[in-house]
Amino acid sequence: MNAGFNLGRTGKGQKTLHLVLEHELSELRLLMERQAGVLLNCPQEVFGAKVSAYLQSRRLSSVADLIGRLQTSDAECERLLEQILDGETGFFRHPVAFEVFEKEILPELRVRKAGEGTQSLRILSAGCSTGEEAYSIGLAVCEAMKEAAGSWTIHILASDVRQDALTFAERGLYPHAALAALPRPLVQNYFAKLDQHFLAKPRLRNLITFTQMNLVRPAYLGRFDCIFCMDVLPHFSSAQRVALAQRLHLYLEPGGYLLLGDGEKLPAADVTFQSESHQSFTLYRKPFAAAARAAKF
Ligand SMILES: C[S@@+](CC[C@H](N)C(=O)[O-])C[C@H]1O[C@@H](n2cnc3c(N)ncnc32)[C@H](O)[C@@H]1O
CATH class of the missing domain: 1.10.155 (Chemotaxis Receptor Methyltransferase Cher; domain 1)
Structure with a gap:
C-alpha cells in the first residue's frame, strides 16, 4: 500500500x-x-x-x-x-509555570515541610512523554535544594501511556539541540557530554522513576506535593477530564500544587481547588482541610 x-x-x-x-x-x-x-x-x-x-x-x-x-x-x-498520540515536549516547555515552580512553589514547600520535620518531596510528572519535563523538574529541584543537598529525599515519578517514550526517557540521553536554550552551567553540572548528545548525570537521573500508566485508569500512587500534568487534558473527553481532575485531587497532599500547561484550565468538578493566575498560566492548589470548607471554585 x-x-x-x-x-x-x-x-x-x-x-x-x-x-x-x-x-x-x-x-x-x-x-x-x-x-x-x-x-x-x-x-x-x-x-x-x-x-x-x-x-x-x-x-x-x-x-x-x-x-x-x-x-x-x-x-x-x-x-x-x-x-x-502527540508527544510534543521540551525542557522547561512552559516557562511561566516553571518560573512559578522555582520562585513560589519550591520555596514554600521547602520552608513548610522543613517546619513539619519532613524533609522529603514527592512530585508527579503525569504524561511526561520523552522525559524532558521530568528532567526539568529535577533540575529545578536540584538547584533549589543545592545548599540542603543530602538532607532532603526527593522523588519524581514520571509516567506516560506510551512505553516507547518512556524507554527513551529512561536513557536520559538528549541531542545538543534539545538543551540548547538551557544555561550552560546547568548543562555542565547535570549532564555529561557524549558525542553529539548529553547524558543526564546520576545525581539528576536517580531522582526520577519512569513508569507506564494510563491516566484514565485509577492507580494507587500515594500522595504528591506537586503534580505536573501539562498538555495532557486535550487527550481526554469532557467526562474523562472531570474524572481526571478528581483523581489528581486525590493524588495531592493537602496544600499540594497542580500545574497544567499554559492556557489550560481544569473543568468544574466536585472537588475543591484554589486557583491563582499568572498571565495565561493557572496554578491550582488543593486546600488544607480547613480552607476546603470555605473556598469552592
Ligand atoms: C503533548 S505531550 C506533553 C508532554 C509534557 N507533559 C509536556 O508538556 O511537555 C502529551 C503526553 O500525554 C500523554 N498521554 C496522553 N494520554 C494519556 C493517558 N491517558 N495517560 C497517560 N499519558 C497520556 C501522551 O502520550 C504524550 O506523551
Missing part, C-alpha cells in the same frame, strides 16, 4: 483517506476511546495519514483488520497509541 495521503472519493461519493475511509476513522476513534480511554482528537487528515502509515508498518490490509486486532489485543492498542 502507498503511504501517501490523498483525500479522494469512492464511487459512492464517500471521502477516502488513501485506503482509509472516514467512517472507519470515526469507528477507530470510538474504539480507542472505549478501550483505552484515550481521545484521538487530531485533525482527520493527520489521523488518516497516521493510521495509513500504521497499517503499512504493521502490514495490515485494512482498518477492519486493525479494528479486529484492537478488540482482542492490548499490545496492538499500545502500539497504535505510540504512533498516534
Whole structure:
C-alpha cells in the first residue's frame, strides 16, 4: 500500500483517506476511546495519514483488520497509541509555570515541610512523554535544594501511556539541540557530554522513576506535593477530564500544587481547588482541610 495521503472519493461519493475511509476513522476513534480511554482528537487528515502509515508498518490490509486486532489485543492498542498520540515536549516547555515552580512553589514547600520535620518531596510528572519535563523538574529541584543537598529525599515519578517514550526517557540521553536554550552551567553540572548528545548525570537521573500508566485508569500512587500534568487534558473527553481532575485531587497532599500547561484550565468538578493566575498560566492548589470548607471554585 502507498503511504501517501490523498483525500479522494469512492464511487459512492464517500471521502477516502488513501485506503482509509472516514467512517472507519470515526469507528477507530470510538474504539480507542472505549478501550483505552484515550481521545484521538487530531485533525482527520493527520489521523488518516497516521493510521495509513500504521497499517503499512504493521502490514495490515485494512482498518477492519486493525479494528479486529484492537478488540482482542492490548499490545496492538499500545502500539497504535505510540504512533498516534502527540508527544510534543521540551525542557522547561512552559516557562511561566516553571518560573512559578522555582520562585513560589519550591520555596514554600521547602520552608513548610522543613517546619513539619519532613524533609522529603514527592512530585508527579503525569504524561511526561520523552522525559524532558521530568528532567526539568529535577533540575529545578536540584538547584533549589543545592545548599540542603543530602538532607532532603526527593522523588519524581514520571509516567506516560506510551512505553516507547518512556524507554527513551529512561536513557536520559538528549541531542545538543534539545538543551540548547538551557544555561550552560546547568548543562555542565547535570549532564555529561557524549558525542553529539548529553547524558543526564546520576545525581539528576536517580531522582526520577519512569513508569507506564494510563491516566484514565485509577492507580494507587500515594500522595504528591506537586503534580505536573501539562498538555495532557486535550487527550481526554469532557467526562474523562472531570474524572481526571478528581483523581489528581486525590493524588495531592493537602496544600499540594497542580500545574497544567499554559492556557489550560481544569473543568468544574466536585472537588475543591484554589486557583491563582499568572498571565495565561493557572496554578491550582488543593486546600488544607480547613480552607476546603470555605473556598469552592
Ligand atoms: C503533548 S505531550 C506533553 C508532554 C509534557 N507533559 C509536556 O508538556 O511537555 C502529551 C503526553 O500525554 C500523554 N498521554 C496522553 N494520554 C494519556 C493517558 N491517558 N495517560 C497517560 N499519558 C497520556 C501522551 O502520550 C504524550 O506523551
